[in-house]
Amino acid sequence: MRVVVCFKHVPDVVSQRRIEDGRLVRGEDDTLNELDENAIEAAVQAVEDLGGEVIAVTMGPEDAEDSALLALQKGTDRAIVVADDRLEGTDAVGTAQVLAATIRALHAETPVDLVLTGMASLDGMTSMLPATLAAELDLPYVGLASELEITETTATAKRSADGFTDTLQVSFPAVISVTDQVNDPRYPNFKAMKAARSKPLDIWSLDDIPGFDVDNVQVGAESAGTQILGADQEPERVAGTVIQDSGDAGVKLAHFLADVLK
Template identity: 55%
Template sequence: MKIAVCVKYIPDLQSERRIEDGRMVRGEDDTLNELDENAIEAAVSLVEKHGGEVVAFSMGPEDAEDAVMRALQMGADRGVLITDEQLAGSDVYATASVLSAAILSHEAEAPFDLVVTGMASFDGMTFMLPAALATYLGRPYMGLAKETEVTSNLVRITRESDGYLDQLEAPFPAVISVTDQANDPRYPNFKAMAAARKKPLEVWDLDELLGRVAQANASFELGPVGAQSSGTNILDVSVLPERENRVVVTDTGDGGKKLAEYIAQVVSR
């Protein structure tokens, strides 16, 4: 099997985030998107079982190389980072277009059977990238997989949906996203970390990417990229103000009674 896994470098959820000019400052305390760890684990586990290789792709600032390196430490065989100032501010469609181009550029010798992503990124939370990837690549998409199985020519997923268990299948090549319930991502040991430093990790700018696509004879036209060309843009980001006039109830054994009295007081106003 040949599997592509897409990963993202985002601000650490536990870090103190900083905002300048209505935008979140990136690159100060960033890390691999936690939900992408499930995608890496799913891809690596499938290759361990069926053979093949995993190639990790990312688009982001130069520091996003750390996210790709993490994927290599977790078992991916190769990595590609597309980084260019022209890409700054790209929306989900532009991001999907760039990642699709990078994936297609690696298909000159053999196509990817599967493209795997996390279900979302904790910074954007659009949940739209996997479907956008599938659209640009012209491949079937199945999202929010809790379990994944493959045969010689298709992928089958199980997912929870509105109280039901859905089972879906699609022929290769396909795109899937996995949830944080799909697996328990491995923690790389020292041996895996050392081995990752010897694995290929390519860093391309936009011109290099377009050249690679041309060399692969891929019939793909890169869409608009960057903040000025994207269909959607972030207008402003601001910190939520702290709530005022809060009532703190200290539970000394009668907390439930005090809470009930407070609720009754508020309702009667």
């Protein structure tokens, strides 16, 4: 079995994020997108059970190599980072086109059975990429799988929403996104960290993707279907008003509410 798992290099959710010129500043405390760790774990478990190869793929800046290394430590066999200055500002459609071209190039080497992704990235939180990628690859898609059983030819997914549970089965090749309920991602031990250093980790430009015609795809901010008009940080919360009760707290509270509701 050959599985491609897509991941993203994002600003750490616990770091102090900064907005400059209406955009989130990247490259300071960036790390592997937490929700993609579940997709990586699902891919690695499938190959451990059935044999084969897991290839981790991302589009991002060159420092996404750090997240690619972590994906290798978590059990993937190979990693590819597509990094190119022409990609800055690319939206979900353009990202899907680049990832799809990379996956098609891998498929030409040896057929790819399954593409796995996380449910969303913790920077944009649009959840648009998985379905867009499936459409670009012209493959069946199952989204938001909270349980996943993979055989050599099919995947059976369960997903819960609005008080009911779907059980869906899809034949390979296919694209599946998983939620953070599907498994518990492993934490790499020292042996896994050491082994990751000897695994292939490639940095590709757009020109390295076989058959990729950059003039006929929607990459870069100018080609994006959506534009960021602005982004502002929320103002810091101010201390609330404390009313001391000396027998007239109810009256003071009523006056306070009256002032607020004016």
